Amino acid sequence: xxxxxxxxxxxxxxxxxxxxxxxxxxxxxxxxxxxxxxxxxxxxxxxxxxxxxxxxxxxxxxxxxxxxxxxxxxxxxxxxxxxxxxxxxxxxxxxxxxxxxxxxxxxxxxxxxxxxxxxxxxxxxxxxxxxxxxxxxxxxxxxxxxxxxxxxxxxxxxxxxxxxxxxxxxxxxxxxxxxxxxxxxxxxxxxxxxxxxxxxxxxxxxxxxxxxxx
Amino acid sequence: xxxxxxxxxxxxxxxxxxxxxxxxxxxxxxxxxxxxxxxxxxxxxxxxxxxxxxxxxxxxxxxxxxxxxxxxxxxxxxxxxxxxxxxxxxxxxxxxxxxxxxxxxxxxxxxxxxxxxxxxxxxxxxxxxxxxxxxxxxxxxxxxxxxxxxxxxxxxxxxxxxxxxxxxxxxxxxxxxxxxxxxxxxxxxxxxxxxxxxxxxxxxxxxxxxxxxxxxxxxxxxxxxxxxxxxxxxxxxxxxxxxxxxxxxxxxxxxxxxxxxxxxxxxxxxxxxxxxxxxxxxxxxxxxxxxxxxxxxxxxxxxxxxxxxxxxxxxxxxxxxxxxxxxxxxxxxxxxxxxxxxxxxxxxxxxxxxxxxxxxxxxxxxxxxxxxx
Numbered sequence: 154x155x156x157x158x159x160x161x162x163x164x165x166x167x168x169x170x171x172x173x174x175x176x177x178x179x180x181x182x183x184x185x186x187x188x189x190x191x192x193x194x195x196x197x198x199x200x201x202x203x204x205x206x207x208x209x210x211x212x213x214x215x216x217x218x219x220x221x222x223x224x225x226x227x228x229x230x231x232x233x234x235x236x237x238x239x240x241x242x243x244x245x246x247x248x249x250x251x252x253x254x255x256x257x258x259x260x261x262x263x264x265x266x267x268x269x270x271x272x273x274x275x276x277x278x279x280x281x282x283x284x285x286x287x288x289x290x291x292x293x294x295x296x297x298x299x300x301x302x303x304x305x306x307x308x309x310x311x312x313x314x315x316x317x318x319x320x321x322x323x324x325x326x327x328x329x330x331x332x333x334x335x336x337x338x339x340x341x342x343x344x345x346x347x348x349x350x351x352x353x354x355x356x357x358x359x360x361x362x363x364x365x366x367x
Numbered sequence: 368x369x370x371x372x373x374x375x376x377x378x379x380x381x382x383x384x385x386x387x388x389x390x391x392x393x394x395x396x397x398x399x400x401x402x403x404x405x406x407x408x409x410x411x412x413x414x415x416x417x418x419x420x421x422x423x424x425x426x427x428x429x430x431x432x433x434x435x436x437x438x439x440x441x442x443x444x445x446x447x448x449x450x451x452x453x454x455x456x457x458x459x460x461x462x463x464x465x466x467x468x469x470x471x472x473x474x475x476x477x478x479x480x481x482x483x484x485x486x487x488x489x490x491x492x493x494x495x496x497x498x499x500x501x502x503x504x505x506x507x508x509x510x511x512x513x514x515x516x517x518x519x520x521x522x523x524x525x526x527x528x529x530x531x532x533x534x535x536x537x538x539x540x541x542x543x544x545x546x547x548x549x550x551x552x553x554x555x556x557x558x559x560x561x562x563x564x565x566x567x568x569x570x571x572x573x574x575x576x577x578x579x580x581x582x583x584x585x586x587x588x589x590x591x592x593x594x595x596x597x598x599x600x601x602x603x604x605x606x607x608x609x610x611x612x613x614x615x616x617x618x619x620x621x622x623x624x625x626x627x628x629x630x631x632x633x634x635x636x637x638x639x640x641x642x643x644x645x646x647x648x649x650x651x652x653x654x655x656x657x658x659x660x661x662x663x664x665x666x667x668x669x670x671x672x673x674x675x676x677x678x679x680x681x682x683x684x685x686x687x688x689x690x691x692x693x694x695x696x697x698x699x700x701x702x703x704x705x706x707x708x709x710x711x712x713x714x715x716x717x718x719x720x721x722x723x724x725x726x727x728x729x730x731x732x733x734x735x736x737x738x739x740x
Contacts, residue, residue: 266488268484268486268488271484271488274450275448275450275481275559276477276478276481276502276505276552277478277502277505277506278501278502279505282505286490286505290490290492291490366491366533366535367491
């Protein structure tokens with residue numbers, strides 16, 4: 154029974170983190186590309202858009218997750234029809250993860266040597282070519298590293314989502330460990346989380362190192 | 368080269384293309400700058416990086432632009448492929464003003480102008496092969512044609528066995544060879560070299576300059592390079608301009624600028640290549656002779672304006688007495704012998720003034736430096 158409960162918690166955490174991070178990955182990269190290329194001196198320079206988008210990202214980055222989650226309850230209900238369970242947690246998690254990951258990816262993209270962009274222009278690349286063939290491949294190791302950080306941060310946040318009824322490992326640890334003083338369960342969950350985070354970090358680092366040809 | 372040359376830059380021409388009629392000679396210029404200026408908006412108001420540049424670069428020549436850092440070389444060379452947008456004046460390539468090109472025509476223009484860089488600017492995440500292939504890929508060239516072209520160029524630069532390597536695994540010279548292959552992949556008519564050898568050691572510099580010379584001869588393309596090293600100009604260029612504070616201060620064939628530099632900046636840039644007066648001699652040099660036995664020290668400069676080399680036997684017998692060679696050398700640039708000789712003449716039957724006049728029959732400039740015992 155313990156095993157089944159832990160397995161269910163593991164699956165819930167995995168779903169919450171996996172789905173929200175995947176959406177953050179798909180939305181965050183274009184967002185980061187727009188942030189970098191629209192900046193002053195960028196290949197699609199648009200200072201007004203850049204400032205507006207930057208302010209928007211900062212807004213969501215500055216709200217603590219617990220508060221964001223509560224504030225988004227009406228929006229969550231609108232999207233998934235409920236405010237309880239795994240899928241209800243995915244909405245605020247995604248909204249927190251996307252700007253978080255976009256900022257990290259933005260830094261990697263901005264660090265691409267300007268000389269490479271100049272070389273690409275000199276060889277007759279159009280601006281889309283520069284994004285696709287230069288910016289993204291050159292920044293990929295950094296983007297992978299940033300996505301690893303995002304995954305780990307989302308495991309952290311998903312535990313908070315657990316506290317308002319989303320399930321997952323964090324929820325189990327909170328209920329049994331904190332509310333029932335069952336330290337055995339709590340320790341098991343902690344060990345599981347440590348293993349999960351270590352596995353993600355190790356895998357992410359390996360991948361990033363493999364992609365880095367510098 | 369005729370106008371029908373296959374290497375002629377072909378740019379789709381709009382209906383309103385500006386064709387400028389100039390002096391017939393200038394009409395054959397490959398690249399021409401007319402009153403070119405560039406002003407940046409600095410923090411302390413506008414900064415003029417270039418002003419009033421008038422210059423014609425001929426088809427097939429190796430043209431050097433030299434100057435100290437901040438002289439405007441980089442800005443000037445970048446106006447040729449519009450990486451830099453001039454604020455005044457015009458750039459004509461094959462008599463076509465490129466100033467008003469939209470992105471589409473600019474992309475086509477840039478595919479016919481190769482460029483190599485001081486820090487190579489290779490894509491670190493791509494192999495040597497993928498780096499050279501990239502310009503063809505973005506131009507939509509089919510795979511078989513791409514493969515043939517990349518193989519051909521890697522062979523030209525001597526890197527066929529390194530095609531799977533990543534740039535980080537290559538030496539500086541090899542990286543620049545990849546840069547050259549990448550720049551030539553569209554069969555450009557012009558190659559721009561932005562301090563292409565400044566990050567390389569002397570030996571590698573020589574091999575890269577040799578390769579550029581060979582490319583210039585074999586493919587007949589126009590090479591325009593910027594550098595702060597006069598040695599690069601001497602080794603590869605046909606003509607040179609000296610840039611200072613965004614203006615041309617001197618220009619001409621390389622042998623002329625080397626043999627007889629007019630401007631202070633040119634002289635400063637040439638200084639490391641020239642023999643200065645050795646220190647031990649400097650200490651012994653007296654402004655006036657202490658006795659009649661003292662030797663006169665003469666500096667003879669050969670500017671290369673004469674076609675023949677200095678005849679030493681004739682020179683020595685004209686000077687008379689005992690002539691010692693203290694220091695000197697002659698080098699050949701573009702078939703002209705230029706250099707200098709430091710001579711100590713003692714026991715000559717004629718006076719100092721007379722010696723100077725006689726030496727002037729062989730050397731273009733003769734200077735009396737002083738007297739030694």
